[in-house]
Amino acid sequence: MSLPKINLVVIGHKDHGKSTLIGRLLYDSKAIPEQKIQEIRDEIEKSGKKEFEFAFILDSLEEERTGGLTIDIMQTPFKSQKYFYTIIDCPGHREFIRKMLTGASQANAAILVVSAKEGIEAQTRQHLFLIKTLGIDQLIVAVNKMDMISYNEEAFKKILHILGEILSSLGYYNAPIVPVSAYYGDNVTQKTDMMKWYKGSTLIEALDNTIKPSKPLSQKPLRCVVQDVYNLEGKKLAACKVETGTLQIGQPVTILPTMEESIVERIESLGEEAKQAFPGDSIGIILKGIKEIERGHILASVEEKLEQTKEFIAELIVFSDFKLEVGNVVIVRVGTAEIKCKVKRILHKIDPVNLTVNEETPKSLGDGEVGRILFQTLESTYLEKYSDFPQLGRFVIVGKKGAAAAGIVLEK
Amino acid sequence: MIILALDALDFNMVGKYKCQNLMQTECGQTNLSEFELERTVVLWASFLTGKNMESRIPIKTQWEFKLKPDETFFTYFRTYQAIDVPAFSLKEGNHAEERRLLKSYFDENATVEEYDAVIWRNHEENKKDFFASLGCFDIVMGYFDLADAIGHLSFGIPEKIEKVYTELERIAYEVRSSTEDFILIISDHGMKPVGKYGDHSRNGFYSANRELRLNIPSITDFYEILRGVAKNESS
Amino acid sequence: MKLNMENHISELENKSISIIRETKAQFKNMAVLWSTGKDSTATVWLCRKAFFGKIPFPVIHIDTCYKFPEIYDFRDKIAKEWNLNLIVTKNEEATKMGMSPKKGKLNCCTQLKTEALKNLIKKREFDALILAIRRDEHGIRAKERYFSPRDENFNWKYADQPAELWDLYVKPSEDFSHMRVHPILHWTELDVWLYVKQQNLPVNPLYFAKNGMRYRSLGCMPCTVPIPSKASTIDEIIDELATTKIPERAGRAQDKEKAYMMQKLRSLGYM
Numbered sequence A: 001m002s003l004p005k006i007n008l009v010v011i012g013h014k015d016h017g018k019s020t021l022i023g024r025l026l027y028d029s030k031a032i033p034e035q036k037i038q039e040i041r042d043e044i045e046k047s048g049k050k051e052f053e054f055a056f057i058l059d060s061l062e063e064e065r066t067g068g069l070t071i072d073i074m075q076t077p078f079k080s081q082k083y084f085y086t087i088i089d090c091p092g093h094r095e096f097i098r099k100m101l102t103g104a105s106q107a108n109a110a111i112l113v114v115s116a117k118e119g120i121e122a123q124t125r126q127h128l129f130l131i132k133t134l135g136i137d138q139l140i141v142a143v144n145k146m147d148m149i150s151y152n153e154e155a156f157k158k159i160l161h162i163l164g165e166i167l168s169s170l171g172y173y174n175a176p177i178v179p180v181s182a183y184y185g186d187n188v189t190q191k192t193d194m195m196k197w198y199k200g201s202t203l204i205e206a207l208d209n210t211i212k213p214s215k216p217l218s219q220k221p222l223r224c225v226v227q228d229v230y231n232l233e234g235k236k237l238a239a240c241k242v243e244t245g246t247l248q249i250g251q252p253v254t255i256l257p258t259m260e261e262s263i264v265e266r267i268e269s270l271g272e273e274a275k276q277a278f279p280g281d282s283i284g285i286i287l288k289g290i291k292e293i294e295r296g297h298i299l300a301s302v303e304e305k306l307e308q309t310k311e312f313i314a315e316l317i318v319f320s321d322f323k324l325e326v327g328n329v330v331i332v333r334v335g336t337a338e339i340k341c342k343v344k345r346i347l348h349k350i351d352p353v354n355l356t357v358n359e360e361t362p363k364s365l366g367d368g369e370v371g372r373i374l375f376q377t378l379e380s381t382y383l384e385k386y387s388d389f390p391q392l393g394r395f396v397i398v399g400k401k402g403a404a405a406a407g408i409v410l411e412k
Numbered sequence B: 001m002i003i004l005a006l007d008a009l010d011f012n013m014v015g016k017y018k019c020q021n022l023m024q025t026e027c028g029q030t031n032l033s034e035f036e037l038e039r040t041v042v043l044w045a046s047f048l049t050g051k052n053m054e055s056r057i058p059i060k061t062q063w064e065f066k067l068k069p070d071e072t073f074f075t076y077f078r079t080y081q082a083i084d085v086p087a088f089s090l091k092e093g094n095h096a097e098e099r100r101l102l103k104s105y106f107d108e109n110a111t112v113e114e115y116d117a118v119i120w121r122n123h124e125e126n127k128k129d130f131f132a133s134l135g136c137f138d139i140v141m142g143y144f145d146l147a148d149a150i151g152h153l154s155f156g157i158p159e160k161i162e163k164v165y166t167e168l169e170r171i172a173y174e175v176r177s178s179t180e181d182f183i184l185i186i187s188d189h190g191m192k193p194v195g196k197y198g199d200h201s202r203n204g205f206y207s208a209n210r211e212l213r214l215n216i217p218s219i220t221d222f223y224e225i226l227r228g229v230a231k232n233e234s235s
Numbered sequence C: 001m002k003l004n005m006e007n008h009i010s011e012l013e014n015k016s017i018s019i020i021r022e023t024k025a026q027f028k029n030m031a032v033l034w035s036t037g038k039d040s041t042a043t044v045w046l047c048r049k050a051f052f053g054k055i056p057f058p059v060i061h062i063d064t065c066y067k068f069p070e071i072y073d074f075r076d077k078i079a080k081e082w083n084l085n086l087i088v089t090k091n092e093e094a095t096k097m098g099m100s101p102k103k104g105k106l107n108c109c110t111q112l113k114t115e116a117l118k119n120l121i122k123k124r125e126f127d128a129l130i131l132a133i134r135r136d137e138h139g140i141r142a143k144e145r146y147f148s149p150r151d152e153n154f155n156w157k158y159a160d161q162p163a164e165l166w167d168l169y170v171k172p173s174e175d176f177s178h179m180r181v182h183p184i185l186h187w188t189e190l191d192v193w194l195y196v197k198q199q200n201l202p203v204n205p206l207y208f209a210k211n212g213m214r215y216r217s218l219g220c221m222p223c224t225v226p227i228p229s230k231a232s233t234i235d236e237i238i239d240e241l242a243t244t245k246i247p248e249r250a251g252r253a254q255d256k257e258k259a260y261m262m263q264k265l266r267s268l269g270y271m
């Protein structure tokens, strides 16, 4: 039997215990062979370092990685009752925003590590905010280093209170908060006697219970993006990727944003003709008597009454040497479409550390800044709200060196 | 004021070889987390200016990068001498030659012995300049790339590294026994093995012959300390 | 189990194909590199599938003149069967000047391969190249992206590479000379063999054990070392990989360390 795969990103302020927690999770779930652990122990002894620390598991894998050997933490999945978890990134202090975003954009869920001793610090809020901006909705919080505050319930409650406010201000209303000691393994994969007052689940149970595999994409309405159009025996063959829904021969479809309607005549799966196609499939489609079809177009089912997008509001983060100013015309890449859009208004700029709006209607957003923007599309366009269709509601702005900003569509 | 700037002096290795004179009264690790890459010129420039200089120094032209005296803490001292300091008074010819040999080594046109010989020769030259300057200026900063340059090709060869640390320990001993002045020993980054080679690590090192009570400082934190020293000396 | 395995492979395959199609749609003049090894053969096969049988761009084979004779036979046979637009390129100057493995392995590989490729890219003005590298192959590759811009000297500025979000693979509007595209970055060595088996792809015989030894990767002959193995069929290789702990490039560890060091020193600006 094989379990569904979940990608996790671990975030939190420097030194709050991210690496230790990852090491602990990998160790307790036996994802790292005992022999490897023994090697690390020997290594530590030889180098005269202090005692064994779980963070060393990670460090040692990291060394191996940079040292040109093989094991890669990002490829070391660990198993729970319900899922295969892969930790795709642990944006440490040395990771910069660009790298953190690259990793986090592949995650299905996040673990926020907050040290009970130090409490909430700048990067705690900043990381949280960034993953929110990337649209990661599933969050589990580990309040770590409980051992350092004598597993005290009152102290935990205090943190709970402050955390609760921050979390709900970002819309993470029901994120479970688990008191743990990554170092000693309390409440990570095993219940502990040290916190009898805590009646909730362990971290791994909380992960299993909170994370919902996304609703099967095949049950959503059809969205199929056109990557390119080839010529096959004199016919236009649209190379497409099915994002949601299913596609069948004979099915009537609307082509967005042109709104032309047509019928699916033929589906070329990889190397053979198919009757149907499902989410994730890369296929070729021939449509009956279609006039216009090109890269960036989207096929949807005719039953939906869809309209072109004239304006949309997005939250975005700028992360390269680039300034977004009111009045600018930029290329917004959504799905396979590259759309000319005008920055009509910057509604506000948000301070990612204090999570407060620090400027209403500012003139521009620069490197590292986050804000909410009203875009006007300058050509006919169809895009989605992130909450409805994440695949067609997230975008980047194309810059000189590649993606220069990224965001999600809140309203349209 | 004396600064011994020892490229790639590694916190763990100083401990391993029990170099008491390098350790001085207070010693510890520096925190490089704000830097993306452990680039020598960037780190020394940041040390000199108290600012993170990473984005200001392009890789391509880093070896030619030069700070003006008034951008650095030297400006607070009446007289200063900076020997072979990256981003400031680097002996470009010597370092260009070292890099040329390094490249030849990888192209298999030079042996590691030929490379090492040049490194040691340049080291001796700096040592001479450095000891000649002691006592003649309000602040003397001497830079030695021995641990870095030898380390890159031989960090995994214990005999060679022991020799390097013994030599640096000896320099520290000579300096310490020659003066009561404030002595700061600092590295830009540490080093870790890759097979027999050595890669930069984040275990940067500092030590002082008086208590500073620092807690894993950033390399940029010393700027203010040195400014304070200059102030005291001039008053 | 069976079904899940097939799902897994089919997910990998679909993603790779959409990346290949993205490349074709965004770049004017692309090509794929083919060493005839398992990874690049699988990649060329994926290209065929992406374009329904006929690859609409050249397939480049860099001939270092020090290869195994098996490679040439295999190459020419497949090129014909798959109807490839094959470009074979050599760095003849270097070979003439006597560049050979005797001058040192790195010299051999970089001079012969990189120079030949550089010249070809310049001559043919390729703006995108598909390469069959995998993330699990080598430490430094963990940092690779699917779309990885290079400057005219082939430099990969890994500390300064653009962010790559979701599946939005973006061509920069300027500031790069050509794009390296890595459609099988997310595959593992085992995945490749499972795919070879599932698709019944041709395999260079050097991968199968002979006299207790087999090759796990094929470089140029003097630089590649076989590993001890009894696996003489694809199934046996798959079994071996499921249990083995020896890294793929074992046998050349020292070269790898050296190459890693060279790369790292370059990125630090020493060379």
Ligand SMILES: Nc1nc2c(ncn2[C@@H]2O[C@H](COP(=O)(O)OP(=O)(O)O)[C@@H](O)[C@H]2O)c(=O)[nH]1
Pocket: A012, A013, A014, A015, A016, A017, A018, A019, A020, A021, A053, A055, A092, A093, A144, A145, A146, A147, A148, A180, A181, A182, A183, A184
């Ligand atoms: N006492 C205690 N120390 C911890 C715990 N978790 C982490 N630490 C320590 O906190 C320090 C920073 O942890 P690390 O995992 O490197 O933090 P990161 O920067 O978030 O990855 C290390 O010295 C750990 O040993 C814990 O649960 N209890």
Ligand SMILES: [Zn+2]
Pocket: B008, B040, B148, B149, B152, B200
């Ligand atoms: Zn160095």
